[in-house]
Amino acid sequence: MNPLLTFNGIDIATGGYATAPMEIDRFVTIVKAQQDPQNINELKGRQRFLAGRDFAPIEGVDPKDLSQAGWGVIYTHQPNPAIQAALKPLLDLRRTQASAQKAIRYQEYFGPDRGYRVGADTKSDWLERNGAGGGGAADPDQMPYYLMIVGSPTEIPFTFQYQLDVQYAVGRLYFGESPDEYARYAEAVVAAETGGLALAKRAVFFGVSVEGDAATTLSANELTAPLADQMTLDQPQWSVEKVIGEPATKSRLASLMGGDDSPALLFTASHGAMLNPDNPLQKIAQGALLTQDWPGPGKSPRPMPEAFYFSGQDIPTKNKLAGQIAFHFACFGGGTPAQDDYVEEGTAAPKTLAPNPFIAHLPQRMLSNGALATVGHIDRAWAYSFKTETGASQVKVFKSAMKRLMEGHPVGSAMEYFNNRYAELSSDISAQIRAAKFGTAVDPYDLSFRWQCASDARNYAVNGDPAVRLFVTADPAKIQRPAPRETIVVQPPDAPASSTTPAGAVAFGPLDFLKSNPDPGTSTLQQIIERLTTKLSETIDSVTTLEVLTYTASDLSAIRFDSSGISGAHLRAVTRIGINGNTINCMPEKDGQIDTSLWQVHADMVAKASSTRSEMLKLAASATASLASSFKIV
């Protein structure tokens, strides 16, 4: 028996699976072709370390206390000063918290000596240059345990983040180069931690389960439902709600992600949307969450309607997400690397997933509208990673992370269970593949299972500050939410601070060039339309007569048609109608008489041709008139 593996992820251009189901034997050949992670020795070290004790950081440090654990921010060697300035309120807060016992426990890494040297640094280079080489558990007196990367994954790669995350609690903040959203995020975190935010102790577990789709059926039955059940038992002070199957619609998700029913803690499990790298919508929609509205594989229109998935564009701008932490089990829910993480045996290079690596738009929009952090998957998520080798449900890593979040741990600390799982499994896999190369029989099911689990555990990444936590209360009288934010008017980066733009108006700022100098893309579009319009106009102008020719032939297969006309047939009748209505008819003859039956056939063709011409010219004239006027309003 060679069962099929079904993968998470739907291509919204086709509505079908992004990765076709694969026989397990083929998948195992792929796993065997993988290289050891660069930090395999460190992972093995962590596994040995974990055998003796529980968690990073070093013994005696409470990860819930920033004055013990420390906090730092990592920029590139050439950070954007506007972004640094926008984050100042958050950095001031973290400095106060982390340096309460020792100043060294708050750090800002930037500039040529301390920042991440884009295109040059490895994790080891960077740690050694900043006095924390040598590996092992995080020592906050060498380097803070909580580290927030500020930069794109093009500048500071995902691999750096994964590897650093093995020792430290790492998150990433990236909204592009405009400082506005960084400022809003900083403001939201500071408001949550100093403004008395207190949300109800309420967690929602949202699981899509579509009939005929193995991936969502599995995740709903084997992950979301048991996880919610276990958290209900484990956290009696919390209200735990399951939204699984039929109720897991886009409208319900909208109510939970920025709507009136937004909970403090949200867990979602569904397919993530995937698009081809040349699709310009990839940065908007990749990692969007498919909802129960999706009818299932093979049943979706092409392209998939937006009604089937929840993307960053569905996040409202009012900050009802304030204080929320969300965990998304979905392909690309956190971001997308430029190249696929796994390489098929015999292929020269991994598959290109995107022109450049990027953070998913959904978490970016959540963080800029009040959410404190999201956990999402970089690259694809594996549908079987929450099961054991024997097929039983195995959710203890997820449960441990949820438990820590519910008990007030910072999100980076809660994610340590995934890092431990990654370390443990990577060490096992490395040993198994090595053994297989020397002829030892390896159980393909066990190997593929471990590889999926390791890939999953590694690729969950925190978007946001890894030191944020839930601010909740069990006392309904003490629940306090910030007032809904009024419509935010985005100030362009170079707009004067005092300038304001009325709500609903457009603040052009740096985009003014679009009005005076159309973008090259716009110009090209205009050229396309003008060319088509010209072509249609010329064709209409050249039409001065309608001509209908009727031939007969004894062998239709012998006739030829080229630019000079038809050969191999006898011309029998002609009708030419001039633009002024003048008509010339040449009628067919048979035995010295008019061939009336053929003439009737010819006359029918003339009527049809006249009707066709009339309709086409009407449409073409309408088209050219409409197109010619289109650009007058630009």
Next chain:
Amino acid sequence: MTPLETSLARIEHITIAATPAGAVDYALLDDLRDSWSQWQTRLDAALNTLAEQLLAYAVVRTPSIAVTVISWTGDVQTVWSAGITADLARIHQQELTRATTARANLLRVLLASTKLLAAITVAYANPLYTAGAVKAAWTLLQELETTLA
């Protein structure tokens, strides 16, 4: 509905959504502009192919009965099998009707596409509509490429 009619209906229902006021993501707009140039050649190619199909001669064959070459403006050359009867001629004329209807629908698709493109071009220059414009253009491209496949 024929595939062309379906395609036309879909194109006519493509809308350009506005980003909610205040939620303009300038970094995303930069990203969209980067990708804009990557796919506009495909849009150009699709529309060109559509125009060429429209302006080219269509050949309608009804085996053993007739072959007709028809231009998009209605000029017709037909070779009938010798001894054609009125009943057989009607069969071919029905084929011809289908072909000319398809041609008209092709023109309607081109018209709807170019009208939409004009609206996209205007919307693209407004940050509130840039993301919606790119999305609409992409949906249009997908529809055209499916139609032409």
